[in-house]
């Protein structure tokens with residue numbers, strides 16, 4: 001299949017070529033013809049699969065066709081894309097700008113945390129495509145600035161993330177301002193019940209398109225690195241040194257831990273930055289841009305801050321802390337192995353993480369390889385509760401206990417130990 005099979009406008013074809021896309025990705029091959037036919041779509045695809053272009057190209061095509069028959073001084077918002085985070089809104093907006101560069105179609109990113117006036121200007125001018133987070137959009141709707149009564153295409157992107165972040169009530173409110181007669185596309189990596197309900201309520205006879213159902217891009221190599229708690233930071237440093245890649249994304253569970261780990265890495269000589277919700281929009285943008293430009297080799301991030309980011313060629317995702325949910329795992333490693341490039345996803349695990357590991361293996365429908373980092377001194381460790389040597393040869397079910405710790409927290413058995421390296425984040429104290 002090639003892009004010319006979609007019969008897209010020549011101006012879009014030019015932009016596609018200039019973006020360097022030669023062949024449609026699987027989600028594009030599956031979704032673009034359906035979207036062009038005007039049908040509703042429920043797409044199972046995570047970021048990194050090329051899904052942005054899969055909905056942006058049909059939107060642009062449709063708007064170009066409508067434009068051909070409309071006087072161009074009459075500008076209205078015609079398409080609305082709702083996303084969970086500002087970073088993602090910004091990213092989609094950039095993708096639209098690139099693909100629409102030879103057209104007069106304009107887009108605006110609408111999100112909170114920054115001055116509202118440029119956004120208000122865009123709204124007054126009636127840009128054709130709005131890419132918005134639900135909260136700020138509602139503010140503009142309430143203020144009478146955003147008028148959604150001409151919206152013909154609606155996209156709900158990363159619906160599961162919006163649900164996780166508690167945005168569904170706001171999304172429903174936005175929906176009540178959009179005409180019923182419209183095309184709707186909903187994308188989600190996973191489908192919790194609430195997202196299914198949202199899909200049932202807001203889409204009409206949607207075509208379901210599943211690419212890599214709830215599973216990460218196949219090019220990602222997963223590995224678990226069992227490690228006692230107090231050696232986590234040392235192991236991270238050793239792994240990063242060994243990988244020596246140009247762009248490595250490290251995830252921690254909390255903002256505070258992101259801050260601590262990033263500082264510790266900087267002390268170890270890494271060009272490290274951090275992305276989390278306690279940083280200003282400006283700081284986050286600088287961190288992200290610096291990471292993209294190669295100024296920073298390592299970026300330490302929390303789930304929410306890194307959600308849906310399109311960072312090209314992240315070679316390694318390292319989970320310093322295992323995520324709290326399987327979905328979060330899938331989203332995190334969606335940052336690597338993007339659009340068919342290979343990537344590595346390493347997760348540091350302590351014995352307390354075994355329940356979560358089992359859940360992840362179940363979702364992936366395969367055991368994840370356990371590795372020991374050669375040359376790393378595990379010697380000062382407290383006796384591991386799970387003999388590492390045995391782990392590899394046994395099937396996942398035998399290898400792992402059946403239950404998670406009831407309090408869901410990781411216990412640091414050596415809390416207060418004199419062996420703890422100074423930089424090791426103390427779990428209790430940093431939570």
Ligand code: AMP
Pocket residue numbers: 020021022023024025028046047048049050051052053310312338339
């Ligand atoms: P997305 O899943 O939309 O975040 O896209 C992930 C990355 O793949 C982005 O950097 C896109 O620019 C890139 N991409 C999208 N479509 C294609 C394609 N057909 N060929 C190559 N790269 C693509």
